[in-house]
Amino acid sequence: MLKVRRTRDEMRWLIRAVVGVLLLVLMGTAYQALETALDGQRYPPPGRLVDVGGHELHLHCSGEGTPTVILESANIGWSLYWTKVQSDLSSLTRVCSYDRAGLGWSERGPSPRTGRQIAKELHTLLARARISGPYILVGHSIGGFVTRLYRESYREDVVAMVLVDAHHERQFDEEEFRKFIASAKTAFPIIGAVTTLGITRLMLTLDVLPPLFAKQEEEAPSEIRPMLRAGWAKTRYFATMADEEASLEETSSQVKRSGLLGDLPLVVITATGPTWWPDMPKEVDLSQFRHTWLNLQADLMRLSTNSRQVFAERSSHFVNFDQPEIIVDQVRRLIEIGRPTQLIPAIGYFVPSYEEYSREVGTG
DSSP states (O other): OHHHHHHHHHHHHHHHHHHHHHHHHHHHHHHHHHHHHHHHHHSOOSSEEEEOSSSEEEEEEEOOOSSEEEEEOOTTOOGGGGHHHHHHHTTTSOEEEEEOTTSTTOOOOOSOOOHHHHHHHHHHHHHHTTOOSOEEEEEETHHHHHHHHHHHHSGGGEEEEEEESOOOTTGGGSHHHHHHHHHHHHHHHHHHHHHHTTHHHHHHHTTOOOHHHHHHHHHSOGGGHHHHHHHHTSHHHHHHHHHHHHTHHHHHHHHHTTOOOBTOOEEEEEEOSSOSSTTOOTTSOHHHHHHHHHHHHHHHGGGBSSEEEEEETTOOSOHHHHOHHHHHHHHHHHHHHSSGGGHHHHHOOOOOOHHHHHHHHTOO
């Protein structure tokens, strides 16, 4: 009899626990849905939504003139990440930032989220919004892959390119980079599930920011910080990043097949600050990763016979927050040259090895 009573008590406790968990899940999901809807009212898109065939993308253009500067974000970024860069450049020419599908104010798009698919959607976006070329493409991180694939398919539209601490197609050949990406692939789906329950939003509301967010917010203009938090807290944010990361190796293969850039004016901006990524996985050897990344960055110079490299010496990977003036200055030079094919005679270039760079700035 005592055993039966104990079994019944255990069952009641288990049922109560399950019901409690379900209630917490329902409350968290409802909180997430309600606050997401309220954020939509608090922070309307600064640009406009354009249908690109089954889903809408957010496009924000400012300024007037030609060529048009197109800003392509990192995997974790969207149009807000270019606020300072766009503001400064729009006094010189027309500048357009946008949100890839699933990020910022854009709706989610079809899978897989490869670079070629994203470049195709960007072309459709610009065409339907009547934003004609010529373009100077500025690609940050994974955005560098997108700009290169865009130029492969629509080369007549592109007159110059700036790669901001951009990915390299051979990065998956490097052990430390594979460790870095493997960590992200594992983390994003988990954080995405937590975000669905409103936990990420609650942490942001309580000012409990993970190092990755805290580092970006630290250098971001104060007026956009609430909007950044709203974007990070969206359910689709981490799901989209997970989708893009899942397709990253395929995107890298697509870029390998895209070929060189000929004599296209190319500027490679490389972050060389003391902290490249604020919460680098413990299994990654920081020294070896830095060595690998700087050599890959230098190798990007060989994409064009008309190239130069610039070092952002105080920047993490987020150059557009840490030292946006460097990006502005390099794009301004391309605009002011008038005929960008004169970049090398006007400025010159060199391709440093990691060892040469280390001796020059004392990072070795």
